[in-house]
Amino acid sequence: MITTDKPVHKKELFGHPVGLYVLFFTEMWERFSYYGMRALLTLYMTAQTLENDPQSGLGWTTTEALALYGWYTMLVYLMSIPGGFIADRYIGQKKAVTIGAILLTFGHAVLAIDAIWAYYTGLGLVILGVGMLKPNISTMVGGLYKPNDIRRDKGFSIFYVGINLGSFTASLSVGLVAAIYGWHAGFGLAGIGMALGLFVYLYGQRFLVHVGNEPTSVDKSNDISLATLFSQLFKSPLQLGIVLVMLAYAVYAGFTYEGPDNWGFGILFIALSLITGIMMMIYKNLNGQIEKDRYVVLLISLFMVVVFWGCFEQMGGLMNLYAEEKTNRMIMGMEVPAALFQAANAGFIILLAVFIANIWAKRKLKGKEASSLFKMATGVVIMGVGFVYMVFASLQYEANGSSAMYWLVLAYLFHTIGELCLSPVSLSFFTKLAPARYMALMMGVYWAATGLGNKVAGVIGEYSVQAGELKIFGGLFIFAVLFGLLIILLLKPLKRLTHGAEDKETLIKDDENEGFELSNH
Known part of the structure; x- marks a missing residue:
C-alpha cells in the first residue's frame, strides 16, 4: 500500500x-x-x-x-x-x-x-x-x-x-x-x-x-433487499399467481426444448420469471402516478435494448461466420482475415462519435425532436437498415458463389451509426426514469436486458442454418425498421408518460472542442 x-x-x-x-x-x-x-x-x-x-x-x-x-x-x-x-x-x-x-x-x-x-x-x-x-x-x-x-x-x-x-x-x-x-x-x-x-x-x-x-x-443501509421484494410478492395473490404460472411454463418449455442446451434455457426462463416478479413488485411499491408512468416507459426502453442488441450482435456471430465462409476477401492477391472486419465497428465509432453527437445537439438547439426515446428508436431503424446490405450480399452470393467485402463494411457502418444513437443514450435515459431507491437494482436489470439481447442474437444465428442467411438478414431488416418506426409513432404519448424527465436539460457550447454537451440544471 x-x-x-x-x-x-x-x-x-x-x-x-x-x-x-x-x-x-x-x-x-x-x-x-x-x-x-x-x-x-x-x-x-x-x-x-x-x-x-x-x-x-x-x-x-x-x-x-x-x-x-x-x-x-x-x-x-x-x-x-x-x-x-x-x-x-x-x-x-x-x-x-x-x-x-x-x-x-x-x-x-x-x-x-x-x-x-x-x-x-x-x-x-x-x-x-x-x-x-x-x-x-x-x-x-x-x-x-x-x-x-x-x-x-x-x-x-x-x-x-x-x-x-x-x-x-x-x-x-x-x-x-x-x-x-x-x-x-x-x-x-x-x-x-x-x-x-x-x-x-x-x-x-x-x-x-x-x-x-x-x-x-x-x-x-441504502440498499434495497431482494428478500424484501420477494416477501412482498407472497403477500400479493395476483402477482404471485402470475409468477407461478410463468415458472411452471418456464420449467416445461425450457426442459422440453429440443437441443443439447435445454437445461440452460430452463434456467434462463426460470430466471426471467423471477425477474418479472421483481419488476411487478417494484411497480406496486412506486409512489404516485408519475413514478408509475415513468416506469412503464422504462420497461419499453428495456424492450428496445433487447431488440437492438439481439440484432446488432449478429456482428460477432452470424456476420463473422459469413465473412469467413461466403465473402470474397481477396485484395491484391492477399486474403484479408475474417476477424479483421470486427475492427470496422470500433473504427467507425472513433471516426463518427463526435459527429453524430453534434448532429443531435444541433437538432436540439433548433428546437427539433431530439429526445432520448427518439434517438433510441432512430438508432434501431438505422441499425435495421444496415441489414439491407447483408441482403444484397446474400443475393450476390447466391448468384456468384461469393459476395463482395464492401457489403459487410456498409452494414457495419449503419450498425455503428445506430449504436451511436442508442447505446450512449439508453443508459443515461434509464437513470433519469428509474426510481432513485431502486437505482442499483434497476441497473442490474438493464445489464440483464443487454445480456438477453445477446442471447437472442445467438438464437437467431442458430436458426440461420435452417432458414438461410437471406431470410434472416431480410427478417431482421423488416422487424427492426418496423419496430423503430412504431416507437416513433407512439413518441408523443410515451413522452407524456415521462412527465418532463428531460425538460431541465440545456445545451452548453464547448468552444474549445467545437462541440456540445448536455447540462442538467
Whole structure:
C-alpha cells in the first residue's frame, strides 16, 4: 500500500484527474483482450480440426458455435449484476476491478493452451472477470468528479474512446496473429493485452486513493433487499399467481426444448420469471402516478435494448461466420482475415462519435425532436437498415458463389451509426426514469436486458442454418425498421408518460472542442 502526505490523487492532466487516464488505459487493454478474443470465438469453433496444425479449430457446426457464442455473450453481461453487487455491498469497486483484471489475465492465458478443458475454463474465467471489472470501472470514472463537475461528461467521452481504441487495435492485431501463427497465439496476445492493463491499474493506484473504496455502513443501509421484494410478492395473490404460472411454463418449455442446451434455457426462463416478479413488485411499491408512468416507459426502453442488441450482435456471430465462409476477401492477391472486419465497428465509432453527437445537439438547439426515446428508436431503424446490405450480399452470393467485402463494411457502418444513437443514450435515459431507491437494482436489470439481447442474437444465428442467411438478414431488416418506426409513432404519448424527465436539460457550447454537451440544471 502506497502512503504519502501529498494529495497525489488531485493531480490533473489535460484538465482531468490523472486517475481518468489510469482507468482509460486499464479499460483500453481490457477491451483489447475481450474484443480480440471475441473476434476469434466463432471462427475458432467452426474451423476444421487438424492434427498438429496451429489453424486447427474445434470443428463444431455453425449451430453449436452460435449457441455457445450466445450463452457466452449473455453471461458476460449477466455477471455484471453480482459483480456490481459484491463491490457495492462488500469490497468496493477498486478491489473488484483488481480481481476482475486478474481473472481476465488468467482466463486469456488458459485460452492460449490447446486443449478443450482449457477452452471452457478460459471462457469461464473471462466471464467472471468481465463481470467484476465492467460495471465497477465505469463507476470509478464517475467517482473521480464531484457531483456538479461539468467535466464529468467529457471524462466519460474520453473513457469511451479508450474502449473503442482497444476494440479497434485488438480486431486488427489479434486477428492477424491468429491468421499467421494460429488461434491460440491470438488468444495469448489478448492475454498479454490484459496483463498490460492490470499492470497499468496497479501502478496507478496512487491516483485512485479516493474512489472505489469499501462501502461504509451508511452505503449498505441504502440498499434495497431482494428478500424484501420477494416477501412482498407472497403477500400479493395476483402477482404471485402470475409468477407461478410463468415458472411452471418456464420449467416445461425450457426442459422440453429440443437441443443439447435445454437445461440452460430452463434456467434462463426460470430466471426471467423471477425477474418479472421483481419488476411487478417494484411497480406496486412506486409512489404516485408519475413514478408509475415513468416506469412503464422504462420497461419499453428495456424492450428496445433487447431488440437492438439481439440484432446488432449478429456482428460477432452470424456476420463473422459469413465473412469467413461466403465473402470474397481477396485484395491484391492477399486474403484479408475474417476477424479483421470486427475492427470496422470500433473504427467507425472513433471516426463518427463526435459527429453524430453534434448532429443531435444541433437538432436540439433548433428546437427539433431530439429526445432520448427518439434517438433510441432512430438508432434501431438505422441499425435495421444496415441489414439491407447483408441482403444484397446474400443475393450476390447466391448468384456468384461469393459476395463482395464492401457489403459487410456498409452494414457495419449503419450498425455503428445506430449504436451511436442508442447505446450512449439508453443508459443515461434509464437513470433519469428509474426510481432513485431502486437505482442499483434497476441497473442490474438493464445489464440483464443487454445480456438477453445477446442471447437472442445467438438464437437467431442458430436458426440461420435452417432458414438461410437471406431470410434472416431480410427478417431482421423488416422487424427492426418496423419496430423503430412504431416507437416513433407512439413518441408523443410515451413522452407524456415521462412527465418532463428531460425538460431541465440545456445545451452548453464547448468552444474549445467545437462541440456540445448536455447540462442538467
